[in-house]
Amino acid sequence: MSDVLPGDAGYVFAAYMVFLALLLxxxxxxxxxxxxxxxxxxxxxxxxxxxxxxxxxxxxxTEADEAQEPTSV
Structure with missing residues (x-):
């Protein structure tokens, strides 16, 4: 395995930036x-x-006073 980033790392970075922009x-x-x-x-x-x-x-x-609800709905 190589420790060098492949040439497509820019595309991955751009994809993450697009995802972040869409998320925002x-x-x-x-x-x-x-x-x-x-x-x-x-x-x-x-x-x-x-x-x-x-x-x-x-x-x-009384409870009747508190139980009244608007009927015009």
């Missing part, structure tokens, strides 16, 4: 998608919180 593009797309989903979840949470009715101060909260 893929991770960038995944990161952007995660941010969009996170933003959508935050927006939906805000909409749900805004749609809840405040509990009247004169009576204690």
């Amino acid at each position: 593009v893929y991770l960038g797309i995944l990161g952007a998608k995660f941010q969009r989903i996170n933003r959508d979840v935050a927006q939906l949470t805000d909409e749900v919180e805004a749609g809840r009715k405040p509990k009247p101060a004169g009576r204690p909260a």
Whole structure:
């Protein structure tokens, strides 16, 4: 066996660089998608919180008050 690198070592290096570039593009797309989903979840949470009715101060909260869900979905 020879300890000298073969002449095709440049192609192997280029293949690894292409793979690394594709991996970085893929991770960038995944990161952007995660941010969009996170933003959508935050927006939906805000909409749900805004749609809840405040509990009247004169009576204690019951299970029926907490079990109400929006029906317009």
